[in-house]
Amino acid sequence: MTRWPKETGKTNGLNNQDLTLNHIKETCLYVHDLDKTSHFYHDLLGLPIIGRKENRHIFFRVGDQVLLCFIADSTKNEDRFPAHYASGKQHMAFGVPPEEYPGWRKRILSLEIDITCEFQWRENLWSFYFEDPDGNVLEIVPNNLWDD
Secondary structure, eight states: OOOOOOOOSOOTTOOGGGOOOOOOOEEEEEESOHHHHHIIIIIITOOOEEEEETTTEEEEEETTEEEEEEEHHHHTTOSSSOOOOOOSOOEEEEEEOGGGHHHHHHHHHHTTOOOOEEEEEETTEEEEEEEOTTOOEEEEEETTTTOO
16 A cells, blocks of 8 residues: 655644645445446436446546445455445435425436435425435435535
């Protein structure tokens, strides 16, 4: 496994207050069947496929982020990258413009995907949950859900 060079203690003029994490670039889910995963996320939800390696992973573009879908049995004994895996019902949410929320709700229902829960966070601010073929819990949320 490739490692970053040993730290020298130099910060190139930056202090900790100058460092910012500004968004999550990648998130991952663990799946069992790449063809079913491709059908669900690409064919049904419309996410572009940006990478695929048989028996290991399929990656999708979501705005300027990436959804990584791995087969856990292939990644839990990695030697090139840190080993990673999970099992059970994982969760992630897709953000949508607030005015598109009703359209996404209709689209999911029209695809005969069950909405397992719909929740009102505050006045006129709702989200809904559904599952992918592996039982991962997905959510559609308005982009302004976490705004103050």
